[in-house]
Amino acid sequence: MHEPTEELVLRLMQDDATCALGLMKGKERSDQMTDYELALTEWARELRHCACTFEDYKMAKSLATAVSHDGASLAAATEEENRAFQDRMTALQFGGLNPSTPDQLLGQKTAAMTGLTGLVGGFNTVSEQSRSTDTIEVRRSGFIETESPGAESSRVAAARNLDCQTHLKCVACMEAKPSFDIFKATCSHYYCRNCTGRLVHDSFVDESLFPPKCCRVPFPLPTMKACLDEEMIRKFEEKTVEHNDFNRTYCANLSCSRYLPPTSMTLTTRLCPSCNTETCPTCKQRAHAGVCVNGEVEILKMAEAEGWQRCARCRNMVELKCGCNHITCRCGFEFCYVCALKWKTCGCEVWDEDRLVDRAHQVAARNEGNPQPAQQEVQRAAQELREQHNCEHGRWRRRDGEYSCDVCHDLLPDFILRCQRCKIEACVRCRYNRL
Template sequence: MASAIAIDELDPNSQLLRNFDDAWRADLALIRQITLQEMQEEEDRILAARLAGITLDAIPDDVRDMAMLRHDSDNESNHEDEPKTVSNKPNVPNIGITYKQQKKTECALCMDYTIKTDPRVPCNHKYCISCLQELFMKSMQDETLMPPRCCQKQIPIDLARLTSKQIENFNAKQLEYSTKDRLYCSQPTCSTFIPPKLIVNSIGTCPKPGCRVTTCSICKAASHGKFDCPKDEATAAVLDTARKAGWTRCYQCQAMVELNHGCFHMTCRCHAEFCYVCAIPWKNCKCPQWDEERLYREARVRTARIPADQRTQTNNGIDLNEAIQRMANQLRANHECRHTNGWAYTRGGGRCEECGHFLPQYLFRCYHCHFMACNRCRRNRL
């Protein structure tokens, strides 16, 4: 007569149970080794595709889970929180399968899952290598992104794994953007940056091969030898237009700046901070910090972004005027918000207040000052 043997009824010291457990351990180790190898090959494939500009699906969850199969007897001290066994008998060797989920980390920019070889920046955010390289490339074209940073912490260039030529171009742009009172070639078809070392006696020589035009560092026009700088009518016309429009010129890079909203504390794309009224470095004047009309206009805009149930409540419901007044007072007291209190994901889209780009699906709202920014700006500009 056939008979069935239940594992729970076996003697913990029986040879049959020991043989079964040994075979199970060997098979599990082999399965795990093969699965880990397959997962590594898949990650290599995704990385190669990214570098080639091709987007692939991330490694399936079940593949990652299988790769983390563990037997409890393998380094038990490291898995104290995992399930121990499928048997109720304390003396029966553990033959249960346990799973350890590998935590998935999203890229701080594209929100796609990263792989283990992707870099982690100083603020502890992780980036796809392609996104980080793109940030460094964009910083050479957009001064507001230089130096590349995340959460106001500068990102070391070695994390981006750039080519030697890219590093050379990056260093040249970093020198240009960090130079005060920059000089560019006066030849309209050239306009190459002239580094300080090529400026002698107020005359700069264009470093571009085939150009070599000399430029006066005082008036920024073509050099005129030992003669005084002639009147530049084109520049005078621009300055006159700026004066009539109420624009201000950055004292450091001479760029024109227009105030659309906020206080008179201006931060230029070259990172210089100055007063919009008198154009001298910030906190060195006694000018007012706000224009009252602009202040209340901005307060109305930011109040409208707050959910209605979070505004000031009165017996008559929502007192909008009181909410606007409260926002105006908050702007006066905290107009230099560093946006360190976090950001709220806001559906519906809108125009980023930092870069001016319109995003149709979503923006991020600062919890403290209700400033609206795109993901690129909140990570890499602000």
């Protein structure tokens, strides 16, 4: 929402709260507050808090914008002062003046320049670190091919460096955002406030994204709170409990299906706080008397006939169409598709030969740009897949054009990222937040 619109909405809501509280005065005893009046009072307090937060945000943004606009001029002035000082020192040395005189001039110069360097110097540490991190990441990820910069004036260089100091590139939307609006992940990648909130929101409905992470490292909630409102923080904490529950129970009312945490447990059932339906935590059906009836017999028979496997942690069914037998479930559990045991605890083959050939044919067709690649290329791709089945996806290259993501299967109209080792093709979100 546009900032003036947000401010107007907030001001109107404050007026409504003040008016409603005014109408309540004199209708009840002065030493007692009704629930309605208490709710209005709390609402008005929250609105005042939101108004203060909004004003702080505008002030911080205004300061950052001012430094961004004026910083280039300040840096250029500092550079010119430095050159003038060096020229003066050279002239004094040629004039044979006392060596103590330059020291005195240095002290005067330092005092005079404090006002300028104080404004632009505070960004230097962050600037050097962020530029170094960005350079390393660009070379590692292969997103952008950079050329060696040519000669440039000190004024242009100062302006460019200051822009790097006040703006950082979000790895999700690839846009440069003000540094105060940026969240830094543990892996040193940067996410803007909007992309952080969107990723967290999407992780509530797509378990493959939870917990929100980048480069397989989860986002710490304490450092991420600045990008989330209180409602999202509450949902995140609730989702964490659900994610860590390996024997989950959901409301048996199909129109509700809300997760029922262990705290909702009564004597033998779990009570849904939304629809008051009682669910049996053993068979996951509506509460009943007597022994549970296994209603999964038909599903298990169909799974066995179709060759599906079941995750030992969350009990969800998994169907493998292409790839090796190393399965990573949405809940994060890694297991063998053949025997369902925890990965690397069994002696099963890593690849099914038919699935290996299918995947090798797919990779070879991509490499050659031909839907019917030569058999020799298919065999070479199959050998590489055998060797790279434990790929850490450390080297990526961008391919322009329309491609489909191998992980989420979304169709991408502009480009795809390809791992240089295992040849998997993934979108930006899957590359950073799933793989």
